[in-house]
Amino acid sequence: MALPDNNKVMRSTKDFLTTAASLAATAVVARTVINDLVPYELRDYILSGINYLRSRSSSHDLIIVIEEKDGYTPNHVYQAAMAYLSSKPSSSMRRIKVRKHDEDKNLVVSLDQGEEMIDVFEGIEFKWCLVCSQQESSNKDNGLGMLAESRSFELSFKKKHKDTALNVYVPWILDWWKAFQDQDKTLKLYMNEGDCWCPINLHHPATFETLAMDPDLKRSVMDDLARFVKRKDYYKRIGKAWKRGYLLYGPPGTGKSSLIAAMANFLKFDIYDLELTEVNWNSSLRRLLMGTSNKSIIVVEDIDCSVQLPNRDTSDNSNDEKVTLSGLLNFVDGLWSSCGEERIIVFTTNYKEKLDLALLRPGRMDMHIHMGYCSPSAFRILASNYHNIDDHPLFEEIETLIKEVEITPAAIAEELMRSDDVDVALQGLVDCLQHLKLEVNKPKSGVDDVDKAEVKDVDSTQNESQQDG
Structure with missing residues (x-):
């Protein structure tokens, strides 16, 4: 058997090293150019795309895509994955995001876009990658040509572990997330901007114990709330959406907002503060409703003076696409209101007599609570x-x-x-x-x-x- 020519071996090795060095230098130059000349926002998407292509060519041969939203509805798997990965930063991460609010005990660490993280579960290696992209929106609410950000996780692993990933690993993360929420849940207060909800932590100290309210009325509200959250099967049996409406009315300064905060603290429900003046279309109202989570309180304060609601019987076709009384009624008690469970809707007003009677009937506002002097x-x-x-x-x-x-x-x-x-x-x-x-x-x-x-x-x-x- 002939031995290989040493000169040829050395030339091949030299060519390989030269090519590798050239590629490395090109990569360094490319990264420098990107860092120096490309705007920050665009740079993140380019790097995200590079990492995305790199993950595609990796040894992992099956990828599960977990998008942030399913249509207009938040994806619980995405939310669970974000919380889980933030709880255990890995040494494989090269770029992370760090934040801390006044009420946080420790720094909150999370993946940055385009970053990868390795998680080992039952001896199996799972690779997570946060992918961000921009899509052109043709929605008339946002305007043609507006760019909307789309985020998703890509979970990659060996194809032979598909059953373990889908039937064991992902369900385990969902169970972990639920236990985490029940153990140490920080309530959120959401405000609407366009079709989206923006959250901040809610730390309102109001409770039913500290609420200056008639004791009998207070006990009645607490009993009604406690009964509501236990009646999932009852609502299903009678064929009604699992929701309940409360109208809080009375003079300013009588504690309507404090009662809402006390309800949230009592039930451990997030609050979605719906500002109707920021909503231009009935379709936007529906999308906002779809974006709320279960176990939440949707609040419309000062409903009598928030917006001028065209009457359902108006013959003015110019208002067909605006927020109308009919659109609000469908939000409260229509088919769209059944797209979710365990929701509470609260309207507040200083002047109950100014409200349309259609808003006040049982099934929409089930309990009217007078907040008096x-x-x-x-x-x-x-x-x-x-x-x-x-x-x-x-x-x-x-x-x-x-x-x-x-x-x-x-x-x-x-x-x-x-x-x-x-x-x-x-x-x-x-x-x-x-x-x-x-x-x-x-x-x-x-x-x-x-x-x-x-x-x-x-x-x-x-x-x-x-x-x-």
């Missing part, structure tokens, strides 16, 4: 909240005055916050209530006196005329 029992809750006291010599006088005037819990809370000294704060509240009582009982001397003076002048003129005659 402060009562003696509500005052005692406020005194306990602000000064940690259950009784005081001034309580009897304050409660008597509260029965004689109309004052909101917010106004009483403001008086109680004026001093850390209990005696000073309560005396200030007494003075405030006495002033209100004087205003209520004060005779209406202005217009009445003018009217009497005019009548007297008329009588005098008539008497003078009779005497002259």
Whole structure:
């Protein structure tokens, strides 16, 4: 057997090393050019595409694509994967995103777009890659030619592990995510921008224990909420969507927003604060509804003055695509409202009489809750909240005055916050209530006196005329 020519071997090795060095240099130059000349946003998508092609050519021969949304509905597998991967950063990651909010105990680490992460489960290697792309949207709400970001995870592995991935690994991640949410869930407050929801952490401290509200009414609301979340099978049996509507009405400062926060903390539900003035079309309203999660509270505050809703019977065809009363009713109680479970819809208003009766019927607003002026029992809750006291010599006088005037819990809370000294704060509240009582009982001397003076002048003129005659 002939031995290989050493010169040929050395030339081949030299050619290989030269080619490799040339490719490496080209890669360095390309990366430098990209970093220096290409805008940051575009650079991320180019690098994401490079990583995407690299993952395609890797030794993993099966890829599962997990998109962020399924149509307009959030994909729970994507959400679970994002939370899971953020909980265990890997040494295989070269580029990560880090954030921290005031309430976070530790840094929150997550994948950056185009980055890869290796996870080993039951001895099997699974590679995750976050892929971001931009797609042109032809939606009339956003305008033709607008670019929308699309995000997805690509999970790659050996084809022989397909059953393990689909039947064991991914379901395990979903179970982990559910347990994680139940154990340490930070509630979210969402606001709408266009067709999308933008979240922030919700840390409103209101609870039913601290809520200045009539005790019997408070207990009634709590019982209704507790009964609602236990009736999944009941709603299915009677053929109704698993949702419930609440109308909170009453003067400003009576605690409507605090009640909503207390409901969220009681149920551990996220809040979606729907600003109707930001919604231009009925179709946008439907997409926003589809974007809400189960176990959530959808809130429309000040429904009487949010937007001018064209009547369902209007003959003006120019409003066919605008947000209409019919569109809002379908949002609350139409077919679209059944695309989800365990949702609560809350409307608030200062003037219930201004609302269309179609919004108020049972099935849309099932429970009407009047948030009235402060009562003696509500005052005692406020005194306990602000000064940690259950009784005081001034309580009897304050409660008597509260029965004689109309004052909101917010106004009483403001008086109680004026001093850390209990005696000073309560005396200030007494003075405030006495002033209100004087205003209520004060005779209406202005217009009445003018009217009497005019009548007297008329009588005098008539008497003078009779005497002259």
